[in-house]
Amino acid sequence: MKKLIKNGIVVDPERGRKEKLDILIENGKIVRIAEKIEETEDVKIIDVTGKYVLPGLVDLHVHLREPGFEHKETIATGTRAAAKGGFTSICCMPNTDPVADNPSVIRYIQHRSAEEGVIRVFPIGAITKGSKGEEIAEIGMLKEAGVVALSDDGRTVMNSGVMRRAMEYATPFDLTFITHCEDHNLVDNGMVNEGYASMMTGLPGYPAEAEEIIIARDIKLAELTGAKLHIAHVTTKGGVELIRQAKARGVSITAEVTPHHLVLCEEDVLSYDTNFKVNPPLRSKEDQAALIEGLQDGTIDIIATDHAPHAYEEKMVEFQWAPFGIAGLETALPVIITTLVKDGKLSLMDVVKKMSTKPAQILDLSVGGIGEGQEADLVVVDLEWEEEVRVKDLVSKGKNNPFIGWKLIGWPVMTMVKGKIVYQRSGFNAGN
Structure with a gap:
């Protein structure tokens, strides 16, 4: 009908x-x-x-957890949560078990999405085998299987030589690299922003420089190789400035920010509520202001949820033992409207552009518009x-x-x- x-x-x-x-x-x-x-x-x-x-929302950063972690989320529950949040297309990260580093896992995700999902699901393939950062995945086969981007998600490819070779190899396949920027050696066991939050809570600090160093490295590698680079969940003032400068030089780079980093800050973790434990951590109010400014001036292109669901019992432990992550698909749009649109920091048109039209354009997905045909x-x-x-x-x-x-x-x-x-x-x- x-x-x-x-x-x-x-x-x-x-x-x-x-x-x-x-x-x-x-x-x-x-x-x-x-x-x-x-x-x-x-x-x-x-x-x-x-x-x-509005055109259906498009999220480039979602963890559906299936296969392997169905106690946290499934394709069925995750896509229904997305639909409730207004999302009609989502890109799922490869940190599954087994890792989505080969066509078999990609086909499994596609099959389950067609069978159990209620919205469009676009799989992202791993950059390296097992996301271990050591050996490049079969990128050509992943492209043929239907991946829309490459990422090792929460595991930064720490070896710059491996990252360079991956970018060089993947460039002919026109796949974007979505990078989680974290110098593991600097972060160590960091859980909260290094500074006020770490001082007040006594929890190990995660310095802003750990994020900014890898942002700078990946920008330089993208310049060297001509690869398309997308920086995931930017959280620091310095990171925003690095991206701004790279864009001014003509680097093929885009970036995202999450709703929680836009509206929450390091002071929220003082309650030790594990729902505020996220990687990268909630930063300072100065960082938060820089993120909003970057979103307003176009330095940061899109808003993505980094939907990271966990089982109830996994989060109901002491802060230091809880996993990182926020389940945000269902609340992303109203959070942005309530905090940023209502306060006049973004228009509704801006929000639609950054949560639908632009995400689709970044990965060349044929969604995110309202037009005849x-x-x-x-x-x-x-x-x-x-x-x-x-x-x-x-x-x-x-x-x-x-x-x-x-x-x-x-x-x-x-x-x-x-x-x-x-x-x-x-x-x-x-x-x-």
Whole structure:
């Protein structure tokens, strides 16, 4: 059946529009967009008066945990959590068991996503075998299997020679390197930002320089090899400046920041609540301000969740024993709207660009827009809908969310993939 989304305010950075429009969908594709489309008997009407229709959100940094860590998350639960958060496309990191460093694991993820998932899942392949940083993975075979990028995720390729050879080898395959920048030798057992947080808590510090040194190295290697580089979860003022300078020199580089690094800071870890334990750690307020400024001026291209779910019992231990990570797919958009859009630091158009259009462009994914002929991947958002984040409402297996108890506005009320409604918020009436 055809679907007609009526009276929504369409926000589309690609075409620079934010206006009240109707959208007609047939066979999973947008066939017409106009100010007023006539209703017919063979059409399901979805009245979204007063609400905003955005292109489905795209997340370049998600941990689905399957295969190997299904007690933390599965493709089924992770994609449903993503749909609830307004995401229609996600890229999953390769730190599974076995590591996604070969076509067999990639095909498994693709098969499970088609079988159990409710949104689009794009696999990311490992840079090195087993993500051990020693031997380059079979990059050509990974590309052929369908990976959209390469990353060793939380394991920085510490050997610069190996990283250089990987970049040189992968460049003809046009794959972007997504790098977690952490000098392991400097971090050692660091858990919180080195400085105020480490001093006040007595926990081992993680210096900003450990992140910045690898950002600088990877930038130089990208310049040397011509590789496309994407810096994951930037957290420091110095890191933002390094990226800004690299862009000014014409380096092929993009960068992301997470919602939690934008709105939380090192002072939050003083409670020893393990939901605030994340890698890289929450930084200073000065770093936080630099991240927001970098997002505003385009130095930082996108917002990505780094969704890292863990089992309840894994986080319910002393701070030093808990794993790093925040499960953030379900709250990312309302957190950004509540803290940055409401305060005038970002416009809704900016948010859509940085959480949908630009992420798709970085990895050349054919998603992230609202145009005639495009597949209908859409999210309807109610900017007035206020709701408290509660553990019992979270769809993800991971309940390790630092925003539990926060009252947030700007919740997705409906998510659609290829014209199919894959999520509808309780209390939202989508019409006949």
